[in-house]
Amino acid sequence: MKNLLIVDDEDIILEMLVEFFNIKGFNVFSAPSEELAKQVFDNNAQSIDVVILDMLLKNSTSDDLFYYMKQKSPDLKIFISSGLSREDCDPDIASSAHNFVKKPYIMEDLYNMIQKC
Numbered sequence: 001m002k003n004l005l006i007v008d009d010e011d012i013i014l015e016m017l018v019e020f021f022n023i024k025g026f027n028v029f030s031a032p033s034e035e036l037a038k039q040v041f042d043n044n045a046q047s048i049d050v051v052i053l054d055m056l057l058k059n060s061t062s063d064d065l066f067y068y069m070k071q072k073s074p075d076l077k078i079f080i081s082s083g084l085s086r087e088d089c090d091p092d093i094a095s096s097a098h099n100f101v102k103k104p105y106i107m108e109d110l111y112n113m114i115q116k117c
Helices: 011-023 034-044 064-071 091-098 107-115
Strands: 003-007 027-031 048-053 076-083 098-102
Touching: 003 011, 003 034, 011 027, 011 107, 027 034, 034 064, 048 064, 048 107, 064 076, 064 091, 076 107, 098 107
Parallel strands: 003 027, 003 048, 048 076, 076 098
Antiparallel strands: none
């Protein structure tokens, strides 16, 4: 079973992803903000395998959070999720993220990508 952290400030998306991946057998952690995501990550860093990280969170980009998690867990697989294009993402993040997922996405496609890592 993979352990997944989902970070998204849109409640409906966060709830939908949590429910979907729970049904698929994942152990899911979730956070609607950068601050809460850091707390969840710090408490569970050793067990988190994959992160789905919304690129734009309320009042901030997710850049700091991305680097925070990568510094603590360099091999962590982080999927950047956004309604914007990959080109709008920080180039360093775009090149070091495991994958970029454009919203809206097809849930099964996202599931298949995560299963492969």
